[in-house]
Amino acid sequence: MQQEEDISAWVAAYSDDLYRFARIRLQDDDAAQDVVQDAFFAAWKAKDGFKGNSSRKTWLIGILKHKIIDHIRKQIRTRKLTDELTQDPNSPWFNSDNSWQDAARVWRDSPEHLCHDDNFRSSLQECMQKLPLRQRQVFMLREIVGEDAQVVCNTFDITSTNLHVLMHRARLSLRHCLEKHGFGA
Amino acid sequence: MNHFCRQASRLTSDRFERNLHVGERIKLAIHLWMCASCRNYASTLQVLHATLKYMRSDEEKKIKLSPSRKQAIIAQCHQKNEGNASDTPVNDLLKSNPKPSEE
Incomplete structure (x- = not known):
């Protein structure tokens, strides 16, 4: 399987899909952009960990999901929403x-x-x-x-x-x- | 007289979330047959649910990440390249790749 190790190519190919995924879930432009950036950065740092047994997009979405959940949990903690x-x-x-x-x-x-x-x-x-x-x-x-x-x-x-x-x-x-x-x- | 409307409204909402038990289904059906307000509420929720579903596919097409943010991502990753790459806790997370293969 071909390893494309160029971050510009990654961003061109997947950033809109990732942003769409995050934006719909968070309903917040800034937060969605931040989690997408975090996800790309984390993925880039760990690109050697990508084994190629899923598509790169699936792999990136998997990382993004964790970033989104982290973001939501942080929000819940800071706003003490339990009483709702x-x-x-x-x-x-x-x-x-x-x-x-x-x-x-x-x-x-x-x-x-x-x-x-x-x-x-x-x-x-x-x-x-x-x-x-x-x-x-x-x-x-x-x-x-x-x-x-x-x-x-x-x-x-x-x-x-x-x-x-x-x-x-x-x-x-x-x-x-x-x-x-x-x-x- | 105690009404069933409060419970019926809950069951009407729960129908979107889970399968109601037989007893719940019968109670709700009988109540909806008799109570116009709850019938209206139930039909409103159907319309709302269907509308949101339509909006979902419509909205998705328009969403694009801004060019400036794309540049920022590229710049951040290039910076990382010059420094010391990899070896963060996130590596553990990334080792388990999801299964489906699309490529």
Whole structure:
């Protein structure tokens, strides 16, 4: 197998793919660029460790994944996000008899239409920003990246029940917020 | 009277995350049949889920790393070349290559 030992060639061939991978997972331009740079640097330093039994891109993505998880964990540590799971923000959505405080409306727009609707995109962005950080990150990874549930649990070091609770709360908040922005008339 | 809506909303969300047990599925189906609010909520989540899925493939095509950052990566690695290469803890990590072979 041919060993291409030129960093410029690596960057030209793989940096957009790696950046795309990181950007979608972190939803943060600067952080995504930083982890990609870290990954390339780590890979370059360890290029002799590449055995060629996977494609170079797969190998680089493997390194990048570790960098992304490190980044997310660091964020969790610095922001002390543990209390998000113990509070019960369910109450704003339901009355004490467990009925809806504010009943959901029917959304008449189709997903194909909504996904090309700039208003919907900016409202979604705004509503996502209102979610607590970890809820947002977990929701992004699951629903926007389409990441496997087990991978998300491992990344955030949470149980699958925690994951279900976070997803449930994110969905309740997003539905409410998007309807306030006029979707679902 | 105690409503089932709070639990139904949780089950509606959980359907995207796991397979519901038979009992849960029956309870939810009966409740959705009777409760318009929960039915609306369930259909909203479907629309949201499908919309995000469409956006996923659409967004991905547009993302590119800036040329200046590409240059920065190349410069950093060249600098490393001039210094002392390799032998960091990351080496251990990199020895285990993922399996699939595409080349």
